[in-house]
Amino acid sequence: MFKREEEQLNEFKKEYDNIPLSLDKLDQAIMTGFNKAKLEERRSKRKKNSIYSFIAAALLFIGLFSSIRISPVFASYISEIPGMEKIVELIRYDKGRLAAVENKYYQELGVTSEVKDGLKVTLDGTIADEMGIVLYYTLHSEEKQKSMMIDKVKLRAKDGTALDEASISYGAPHESEKGQHSYSGEIEYFFEVPLTTKEYMIDIEVSGEKYSLPFTLKDFKKKKEYPINQTMELEGQKINVEKVIVYPLRIAVYLEADHKNEKQVLNFDDLRIVDEKGEVWGKILNGVTGTGTNGKKQEIYLQSNYFHEPKELYLVLNSAQAVNKDELFVVVDPQQQKILKQPEANMIRDVKVVGNDLAFTMKMKEFPYGMFSEAFGMSGEKIEIDYNYMTAEENGVSIHGLSTRKEPIKLKLSFYPSWIKGNEKIRIK
């Protein structure tokens, strides 16, 4: 029907077949466009990471999606409480909290704020013990929202008792491309000293409005304390374990690396509790994983086995990140984009300077840890670290004012991919 037009169109196409083109220029254009997209991607990832870094020092986020075994009893219990599914979704990567729900230690609150500017907040429920309060909340909006987040929280005891907070976390921004009317999340408080009162008020700030919600906690279940005073040893490096305390929300392992060690232990990667049947309670996967300073007294937190009554209980460790004590710093020349010094394992492949960021590529696929805790100039003056960030390819750190620095800088390691191994097992019970 349109034979002539089709022929003409084919002719038209052929004329472009022999068009002169510069492949160099084409490739250049491709790379410019690609780099622009990467830069934006990095920026948006960083935005998220910088929010995390305000939450607490030792947060470790692993997108682990473990399946949970739900017993028929548990399943029917969940279906009895309205809105329980979303809470199970939030705690599915923490065995201890799931067990708390299963053992009816989860306390329903159902406190809802007044509506301000089309928005209200509900406290759905809580799991609490003498050292911590975890609140589950839902933000409701009359209009669909693509993104919502809590800007600030403030917890107060109604009787005015001062609260000595050790860590506060209230999660990442909630995002949904389609937009949603409600988002659920958790607020976690842990304290330095045991709580003495039960009545609280929490102020939650969302989109510039403040919502105040009262709640009263039930009686706490008492902690179980196991004195240990034994030593673990990985490749000659000694770790003294003082005690283990099991709370409903988490297990705290009190330990300290021996001062005579040649290596500085950076992270106890697979520290865990195992019972006589081989069931394992590992590290906290989404939340505060520990407190204290490497080389000094530390508390490492594990998922709680409080609601499980084992005959025997062991503390097990096979692998820890460690570097020689004289290799605690990575030295980088930002001008030359070169690594001048790093631990002998030599696991950092390369460094690039992008704005204020030092973007490290590693010799391994993924290393999901923020590597550096502190930065210094060569004469020892401290330089501010804005945040660590991780993408699929890069492990980066943003240094305040890096783009104007001419001198090399020293970065103190808090994590590094070199390990000491062993097979340590201490009986707790």
Add this chain to the structure above:
Amino acid sequence: METEQLVKKAIKGNDDAFLQLIQIYKVDLYKTALSFLRNEEEALEAIQEVTYRAYKGIRKLKEASYFKTWLIRIMINYCNDQLKKQKRVVINEEVLESIGVTENHSEMELRDAMLGLDERSREILTLKYFHDLKIKDIAGTMQCPEGTVKTWLNKALKALREKLEERGGNLNV
């Protein structure tokens, strides 16, 4: 098949796979840009912008086999946006001359006729004849039935005929 593997990787966020794909189709993209826009410089800018848009959007690509159509469509959309902007710019004589010199008559004629069409017709004709894409793929990326694409294609060809006849007629006077 191999390309489809690359597309799948790219959707999952593999940068190397993404860049390889752009390499495969860069000449197609460039020719498309050149057929819509005025010169090399603008076409290169288009490549840059399309690479950027494609990278940002690739996670949303649902069907790996439609990658090429999807990518070319990003280019066509970009060019259409540029053309709208250009309409507000007065073309100076220099540019007119350079077009006259570098392009032969029949190309000019068809090209002008194409640029005189509505956006959808221009898009359909470019996908079908410039890139030899199948109706099925075009329908898939546009998320509409093949019948609809065929109807659009017929309308586009008819409109093109009218445009060409308009010009031909003028020349014959």
